[in-house]
Each structure stands twice: as structure tokens, then as C-alpha cells.
Amino acid sequence: MTVDQQRLWGELSLCWGSMDGVDFSTFLASAAEAGFKVVTLNNALYLQAKSSGLSDQEITQSLRDHGLSVSNIDPLFNWLPSAVELPGDDPISICTRVSLEEVMHLAHVAGSDLLNAPIGLASPNSEQEIVDGFGALCERAEQEDLRVCLEFMPFNQVSNLETAARIVKQAGCKNGGIMFDCWHHHRGGGTAEQILSVAGEHFFAVQLDDALVQPMDDIMDETLNHRLLPGEGCIDVLQMVRNFNAVGAEVVYDIEVFKDSMRSLSPLERARQMFHSTHAIVSQANAS
Numbered sequence: 001m002t003v004d005q006q007r008l009w010g011e012l013s014l015c016w017g018s019m020d021g022v023d024f025s026t027f028l029a030s031a032a033e034a035g036f037k038v039v040t041l042n043n044a045l046y047l048q049a050k051s052s053g054l055s056d057q058e059i060t061q062s063l064r065d066h067g068l069s070v071s072n073i074d075p076l077f078n079w080l081p082s083a084v085e086l087p088g089d090d091p092i093s094i095c096t097r098v099s100l101e102e103v104m105h106l107a108h109v110a111g112s113d114l115l116n117a118p119i120g121l122a123s124p125n126s127e128q129e130i131v132d133g134f135g136a137l138c139e140r141a142e143q144e145d146l147r148v149c150l151e152f153m154p155f156n157q158v159s160n161l162e163t164a165a166r167i168v169k170q171a172g173c174k175n176g177g178i179m180f181d182c183w184h185h186h187r188g189g190g191t192a193e194q195i196l197s198v199a200g201e202h203f204f205a206v207q208l209d210d211a212l213v214q215p216m217d218d219i220m221d222e223t224l225n226h227r228l229l230p231g232e233g234c235i236d237v238l239q240m241v242r243n244f245n246a247v248g249a250e251v252v253y254d255i256e257v258f259k260d261s262m263r264s265l266s267p268l269e270r271a272r273q274m275f276h277s278t279h280a281i282v283s284q285a286n287a288s
Contacts, residue, residue, distance in 0.1 A: 008252050010286075012278050013038035013071040014271060015207065015256035016045055020091060022267045024049035025062065032066040034271035035279070038252055040074045040116075043098040044091035046106045056109045063110065071252040072149070072179075072205055074116035076103045079137045080130065084121040092224075096120065100137070104144050114204060115141060116179050118151035119158050130158065131170045138173035149204035151179035154188035155219055161190055165198050177204030180244075181256065182235050183227050186211050187219065192239040200248035207256040208278055210235045225260040229277040241285035253282055 014031040016039070022030065024045045031039050049059050063070065077083055077096045086093035103115055117137060124130050134150055141148050152164040164178050180195070180203055210233030216222040230237045244251065255278040262270050 008038055008069055008071060009250045010282075011038045011069075011071075011252050012036060012275065012282060013040055013252045013254040014274055015040045015074070015254045016042050016091070017074075017256045017258050018274050019267060019270060020258065021263060022270075024052070024054070024059075026267050028062060028066045028068060030267040030271040032068055033268055034275045036271065036275055037067060038069050038071045038254075040072050040254055040256075041070050041106060041110050041112075042074055042091055042095055043102055043106055044094040046109070047094065059109055060111065070110040070112040071254060072114040072116050073103055073107045073110065073112055074179075075120070075151070076100060076115045076117045076148075077120040077122075079117055080119055080122040080124055080133045082122040082124055083119075086121075100140065104141065104146060107146055108144070113145065114147045114149060116151055116205065117148050118153055118179075119156050121156070124157060127157070127163070127167065131167050134167055134176060135171035135173055138171060138176040142173070142175050147175040147177065147204060148173075149177045149179035151181060151184070152188070153181075153184045153223075155223075160188040161185060161194055161198065165202060168202055177202050179205045179207065181207040181209065182230075182237055182240055183207075183209045183211050183223065183256075185240075186235045187215065187223070192236045192243055195240060195243040196247060198247065200244070200250065203244065203247070203249040203251055205254060206241075206244060206249070206251045207254045208237055208241075208281065209255065209257045210237060224258050227257045227259055229257055229259070229273060230255065230281045231277055237281050238285055241282055242288060245285060253278060 210228035
């Protein structure tokens with residue numbers, strides 16, 4: 001991990017998913033004006049920026065001009081043999097068709113050292129296959145001075161914190177850790193207290209969001225369109241952040257809220273609401 005990445009610990013980051021549908025330049029401008037110093041990027045945004053005529057050097061300079069760092073490149077799907085490629089033009093579908101080499105290239109362009117690697121819709125034959133795949137991914141990333149975090153999701157085989165922690169431990173790579181998403185953890189039956197069972201050094205990234213009290217019948221629709229801002233729902237996000245502090249997790253707090261009702265707002269207003277809700281939670285946690 002570089003000194004530049006260490007200085008981001010505790011900062012608030014605006015995930016691209018919270019601003020889906022917004023182009024690269026507007027995303028950066030809105031994030032910076034709303035108060036963010038950090039963002040996440042994905043390869044769909046990168047391809048859009050390139051198609052608009054920006055070079056890699058101009059993309060790097062644009063981040064600098066807005067005073068923004070990049071906490072992680074999210075997502076990397078193509079790292080297991082059974083990875084599923086989707087045909088659509090939406091950001092997630094595009095990212096299912098992006099190679100590891102392309103994701104690592106973007107990390108270097110963006111000045112980030114961290115890749116987020118959920119298994120997505122892959123259907124590995126065993127947990128050992130995931131362990132082996134994650135270990136191989138970490139070894140390849142290490143050659144590029146990159147770290148990798150494994151994100152667990154309640155609708156695939158890495159469904160909870162316990163499973164993700166076990167896979168990371170068994171893979172045994174120093175540059176491999178966990179991406180913790182509050183919504184995924186809650187919908188998978190997790191509690192804030194379970195964070196205390198994992199050593200802080202294993203948490204590489206945290207995504208803050210909140211959930212409806214009553215789960216929707218369609219979990220994919222809910223996760224992609226009906227998440228809530230931190231503090232709006234039933235998740236004890238405040239206690240989760242307190243527990244990350246308690247275990248000494250050295251992370252950036254990314255806000256990732258896929259929320260259909262916010263898509264009609266201006267990009268700047270969306271970014272401002274994301275910043276204020278996240279800042280309130282993290283500031284309160286840090287003060288207690």
C-alpha cells in the first residue's frame with residue numbers, strides 16, 4: 001500500500017453506483033463540489049471517458065484538477081472460470097465483459113491500488129475453487145503492486161462475512177482482503193457485532209448504505225434500485241462504523257446507494273445528499 005493510499009483512511013468516497021447514469025466528467029465535478037475527496041471508478045465510466053475523447057493522461061489530470069483520489073476500481077468480475085458475461089449496455093453488464101488486464105490498467109491510470117472482486121453471477125463448483133481463484137488473482141495483482149478485496153453478496157456463493165473471511169484466510173495473500181457492504185451484510189442476516197469477529201487488517205474497504213425494513217420479493221431489484229441512504233433504513237450503520245473503528249480497520253468509507261427515486265435529481269443534488277448522510281454517520285461514530 002502506498003503512502004498516498006494510507007492518507008485516504010477514514011475519508012468518504014462517492015461510489016460510481018450512487019451516480020449511475022452520469023457521465024465521467026459530470027461525476028467528478030459533482031463529487032468534488034459536494035465535498036468528496038475520493039471516488040470509485042469502473043471500466044464502463046473509463047470507456048465512456050475514452051469515447052468522449054479523453055486520453056489516459058487527461059483522465060488522470062481530470063482527477064487531479066478536481067482534487068479527487070480513487071479508493072478502488074469496482075467491480076472486477078472476470079476472475080473465475082464460470083464468470084458470466086452479460087450482453088447489456090448498462091455499467092454492470094459492461095463490467096462483466098472487462099478483463100483483469102483492463103481493470104488493472106484503469107487502476108494505474110486512476111492512481112488506485114485496490115480492485116474490488118465479487119464473484120458476481122459465477123457458479124464455482126466448490127469453495128476451494130474460489131479460494132484457489134482468489135489466491136491466483138491476488139498473486140497476479142501483486143505483480144502490479146495492487147491489492148484485491150473480495151466482496152460478499154447474499155445472492156451468490158460468497159454470501160456472508162464469515163465465508164469471505166474464511167476464503168481470504170485460506171488464500172493466504174497479504175494483498176487480499178474483504179470488501180464489506182452494509183446492505184449485503186444485513187440482507188445476508190449479518191449484524192454489526194459480527195464485525196468484531198474479524199481482525200481489522202482483513203477489511204480493505206467498506207461500502208455504506210441502508211435497507212428497507214421489509215425486504216422486497218425480488219432481491220436483485222432491491223439491491224439495484226431500492227437501497228437507502230445511511231440512516232434512512234433499518235441497518236445500524238452507526239454501530240457498524242463504530243465497530244470498524246474498534247477493530248482498527250484502515251479503510252475508506254464508500255457510499256454506494258442504488259436508489260431509483262434519486263435518479264431524477266440533478267447529479268450535484270444526488271452527490272450532496274450522499275455526502276451529508278455519510279458524513280453525519282461517520283462523524284458521529286468517530287466522536288463516540
